[in-house]
Amino acid sequence: MERDTIERLAIDLAAGELNEDAEALFREYLAEHPKANRWAQNMSQIYDKTEAAIEAKISNAYAGVEVAAANKKALSRARLWPVGRWAAVVAFAIGVAFAVGRWSVVTETRKPVAVKTTLHPAVSQNLLDLKAKYEGTFWADKIISSLEPKPYPKHKGNNWTGTFWSSLRPYMKEKHDE
Amino acid sequence: MTGAFKTEIEELWTRTAGKIRAYALCVCGSRVAAEDILQDCYLRAVRGWMQFDGRASRQAWLFGIVRKACADWCRQEKRRATVVPLESLDEFGDNTLEKSDIDRFEAVWNAVENLDAEQKEVVHLRFAAGLSYAEMAQTLGIPVGTVRSRLHRGLNAVRAQIREQENGT
Numbered sequence: 001m002e003r004d005t006i007e008r009l010a011i012d013l014a015a016g017e018l019n020e021d022a023e024a025l026f027r028e029y030l031a032e033h034p035k036a037n038r039w040a041q042n043m044s045q046i047y048d049k050t051e052a053a054i055e056a057k058i059s060n061a062y063a064g065v066e067v068a069a070a071n072k073k074a075l076s077r078a079r080l081w082p083v084g085r086w087a088a089v090v091a092f093a094i095g096v097a098f099a100v101g102r103w104s105v106v107t108e109t110r111k112p113v114a115v116k117t118t119l120h121p122a123v124s125q126n127l128l129d130l131k132a133k134y135e136g137t138f139w140a141d142k143i144i145s146s147l148e149p150k151p152y153p154k155h156k157g158n159n160w161t162g163t164f165w166s167s168l169r170p171y172m173k174e175k176h177d178e
Numbered sequence: 179m180t181g182a183f184k185t186e187i188e189e190l191w192t193r194t195a196g197k198i199r200a201y202a203l204c205v206c207g208s209r210v211a212a213e214d215i216l217q218d219c220y221l222r223a224v225r226g227w228m229q230f231d232g233r234a235s236r237q238a239w240l241f242g243i244v245r246k247a248c249a250d251w252c253r254q255e256k257r258r259a260t261v262v263p264l265e266s267l268d269e270f271g272d273n274t275l276e277k278s279d280i281d282r283f284e285a286v287w288n289a290v291e292n293l294d295a296e297q298k299e300v301v302h303l304r305f306a307a308g309l310s311y312a313e314m315a316q317t318l319g320i321p322v323g324t325v326r327s328r329l330h331r332g333l334n335a336v337r338a339q340i341r342e343q344e345n346g347t
Contacts (some may be wrong), residue, residue, distance in 0.1 A: 007334070008326065011326075011329060011330055011333060012326065015329075017310065017311050042337075043333065046333050046337045049340075050286055050301065051305050053283035053286035053290070054204060054286075054302075056279060056283050058203055058204070061203055061209050
């Protein structure tokens with residue numbers, strides 16, 4: 001057989017792709033032909049080496065993942081440490097506040113002051129006497145209405161509706177005459 | 179959501195989520211993108227559940243969606259100019275590999291990155307997603323023989339590049 005064929009069969013053998021009969025025949029042939037055996041071994045070595053190299057690449061990449069995952073865990077724990085410390089401080093502060101609030105004495109509150117409103121004595125004691133006198137009559141209503149505040153009467157002078165020129169002209173005339 | 183549908187989608191998730199994530203990670207080179215694509219693809223799958231015509235397996239149909247989502251993501255990344263996303267900077271930042279392993283694998287990673295698109299896709303589907311020839315053929319809509327050829331040519335190219343790098347250093 002040619003070298004190329006021997007090498008192809010060697011690869012098939014290494015890959016486990018030869019059936020039992022073919023494998024037996026090929027091994028027999030190699031045993032009888034040392035030169036062919038050398039070629040086959042050489043190719044088998046390349047096959048094994050390639051397989052080992054690719055397996056190493058894959059397993060190494062994923063071995064790195066485990067290391068990286070462990071590092072990440074440790075890192076996240078380290079990152080969480082200040083958060084935990086602050087959480088402990090806040091919890092302690094809440095505890096102190098609760099204890100202080102729980103054991104403190106309640107201060108006495110002031111009693112409400114009763115306020116009584118009365119009319120000013122000077123306002124109209126007489127009117128009040130009169131109101132009592134005429135209770136239930138027309139005059140009692142009149143007295144009550146007189147005690148209520150009245151709207152301020154509008155002064156007549158405030159009803160002026162003239163324009164700016166109508167007041168300025170007489171003023172200028174007066175000034176001129178002077 | 180009916181019980182049968184729920185069971186079916188949960189079973190599909192169990193069977194394919196890891197594969198999709200690994201494939202998307204290799205294609206996009208970003209863990210975050212891989213997670214997003216996984217979620218997005220399942221969302222699209224649930225929405226278009228009834229559109230499945232049964233010509234291929236559910237997994238192949240789902241990987242069709244994944245390939246499209248990855249291609250969209252890569253196109254958008256190119257459009258986002260040359261800004262390097264932060265997540266890709268720390269992609270291998272928490273490195274759990276030994277220096278000797280990195281030295282050993284770096285040449286292969288570079289060689290796979292330099293493959294042409296078709297070969298790279300087959301290499302990713304085989305080694306990241308762990309699909310069989312038949313599943314890859316269904317996903318890509320090509321014959322099994324073509325899958326076999328692409329894988330062979332891809333691995334040949336990887337070998338040639340590794341040799342070049344070894345000779346260069």
